Amino acid sequence: MAGKSSEDYWNTSSSASFNFDDDTEVEKAFSNSCEIFDSTASDSVFGSNIEENNAQTMLPMHSLVTKRNLDTVLDDVRIPTHSSVPLVQETITKMFLGMPYTLYVYRSLDQKLELLDEAVATEDGNIILTVLLYLKKTLKLTVLYHNLLKRKIALEHYTNYLMRELKLEELADFYMVTGNYSDIVYLFYLGCRGTVSTESMHVKLLRFLAEHQSKLDHDKNVMFTDYKNFLKWQMDSKMTTNSVVEQLALLYKSEAEKKSDNKSIMAFKQTFKISDFQYEWIQLNVLGVLKQWKKITELFIKPNWLTKKNSIKTVIDVELFISTLYKHNPPKEIVEEFLSCVVDSDISIGLAKKMKCHKFVIDAYIAQRDRLSILNYKNNIPNQSEEYFYAENALRSTDKKWKN
């Protein structure tokens, strides 16, 4: 309308809305726009002819008001226009380039969703979140959620936003609405950030389970139940450690120091499904730190009365076991005792060399009647040491039948 000059307008007063003489036009106009007027009904709520009857007494428009003033009044009539809104694509490009823009001109849902889709298409998270926050401010959450369901990237940016802002209640609702039950675990872990005491952790976990347990899958259910049991155990025993195995290590250490039996520890091991490997590993290291070498041999060496050849009794790989024991700096006899239990002499000799158990190496070669290997190995033994002479003696002795 603004484009038309007022002069033109005035002269073309046949314009439908101003042709007050034409009744049918008026009828059409009303019936199109609303249903309260029905021309066939005699008692219509909008049927009085007061205005029409007054028509003859009315002044013609031109004597009533000047063109200029009528224009002013008409300009005040608001008609929805689309032309004044910049293209969504242009706005998004401006956002990408960091130029001034405004989102508040986009008011219809269609425009907002177009904005969102274009934002997602840019693959620029800053733009996506900017649009999402505008939508959040100007749409009901249910409408927003409904439209996020079909837009995975936007949905993830919105979730990240809720997580970062720690809006946990809204996040919980959001997971429910979107049916994303597998991520419910985040609610718990975000909620217990900074929680130190076992008691309040336990309370938080119980609260979380009461609300969400039914939505958790089997594995997560098992994990949280184990967690709950462990927290309960810690509260009852007034202990605080970060994990079951760390707890086991402490328990085992205090038992070993007291030299008491480990019945309660075996119960602990069973309750918390600790594997034999995990258990023996802790035993080995705790006793190593405590230098309880005798206990280690008692636990891990199984005597065989029949063959007189003892064996190592552990689920840990033998090489790994002995080299770990060695890291605790045990006396040489202890290492050699274990080495002598190894069935494969290649392995035991290899280990013995690494651990500088010279006497063991020499004896092993003597048993193999391998004179050359002793001769070679002698170079690795410090001169004038006890083991050096031991090697010399072995080589000098005449009662041995060498194979080389």
Place this chain on the structure above:
Amino acid sequence: MLYKKLTSLPEISKAQLSKILNHYAGSKDLVLEPMLIKPLERICGVRWLKANNVEKIFKLEEMIPKSDNTLFYMIYTDFGTFKQVLNQIRSKLDPENLPKDKYHIIVIPKLLYVFEDTLEELGLSGNVIKLYSFQWQPVHLDMGIISLEIPRMYKTLYVDHDLSLLPVFAKSLWHLSFITGKPKLYIALGQHSNAVLKHLDILYENLADTDKLDSDFGAVILMDRNLDYPSALLTPTTYAALLNEVYGVVCGMCEYKSTEGVDHDNKFNPVIKKEPVQFILDSTRDSVYRDIKNRYFTEVTMVLNTLTKSLRSEGESSKEMALDEIKKYVATQLQATTSKKKFIANHLAAAQTIVNTLGHRFEDQQQTEQFLMQNKNKSGNYTYLEEVLVTENDRILTLRLMCLMAVTQKLSDSEMRSFWNKFYNEFGYSAGFVHNNLCKAGFLTEGSPSTTNLPNLPNIVSKLPKLLTNDFYINANKLKQIPNDPSKINLKAPTCCSYVFGGNYIPLISQIASMLLSNTPISDIKIKLEALGPLTIKNERGYPLQSRTLLLYVIGGLTYAEIAACNLLETLTGGRIVICSDKIISGNDIVNAVIDTS
């Protein structure tokens, strides 16, 4: 010339920063997020800052620094840090009498809308707190290695799927083209890399184009980190890569101060001590490092020993010198000898620490990784994983191996269940969300029955990278990344890039570069790469290459092993490679991103 250009990039960063700092004319103090210090030292240094009216420099801590000067905060784009800064500024503000022009926050690399929004909500927009966005130029860490030095990029892009910082990559390429020109050929592999090309187009269409007529680079290759996880997760065997594994290298700096260590950890495992070291991984400053950085590790100690001996003989001969000879020696040689001695001492200490830290399991680990690459010994590999889980008492290391298995041989449901059970036992239930993060990052699929309850999240499986199917072996073999017989690979005088992983695997990025440098027909390249992820090849008339210099850009972090492979490729083909990323990482950084709670 190209290296000189790259070394001069800080000049542009300085001009950018100076524009920001001089927005406020008076003298000012800087408050730096600690992680920014090292990169900033490389970019401008203290003297330059002082020349730009900076009086004092503080580290960002809990409390606001005691100073009456105008404060310029510098932080990385991170909402948590931003809030911390806001809180400490607000603690000093008098709401009735808000100061003007006293507080400024520079956000690196990109200021986000939420920051402005938060500031506005608090009523601090305008003159009270001013926000700046500063994307500096990449830092030239070593010959042909440039890095944006932006932390957490892997986590935001691949774990959180947050695309806020993705436009940074296109902008860096756009800036770089003003200095090195615009190459004719672009190859983008992976979802994010493709987005970078799209962003780059928007920049060139709407803003300035480069004034340089010729390009230093024949091609730019962009690749997403998640298309080649093995290159990050496998244990590398070259010196520089192992330094990053054992010490952690920050902005090309290897630093470790000796601490009063304990003898054993929380589960009574003996603790291996690390030797203190301090040096910069830069071949141009350290000739010893230049010699050993890409060597197969067992060679390093040998080279260092030889160098020590030759230095000693030089010292011996100086004893027999006449006085004027000695004078000359002191004036010219001695300085060099002294600094060389220092370099050697540092590298010997570092090499020793690498042996001590990794030695006890190096062979088993290599063997297992070889099995994984060859797709052999599945149950044995799992047994090794469970052993590492218990014996190393290191959740990063454990998860790293598990992730490597997940993207190659994969674990069965029962193995997975048993693993997590033991994992929670060892490291606590506080890691209960890690499984979800691993799913988000694409290492694992939602294996539980509840997946079927997700009708509202369509395509979640089909959109994950193809690594999740057995395609890893098919693709890797198609690209000839896995040598048939690793034992035949020469590790000491390498002729195959797989030496960086003990002969087990060739990094994808160097394999792509190798195809380009050896003029493989573009249609062949297309066929081979298409299977890995979204692929764009732009302006094919740039091929065969007009300049045998490539810019390789990895989105989400690059490893020293990949760099070593590219360096070898340069020697083998006579081509030149500049390799760029947001950060130099190791597999540990990938795992850290997954278990990080922030």
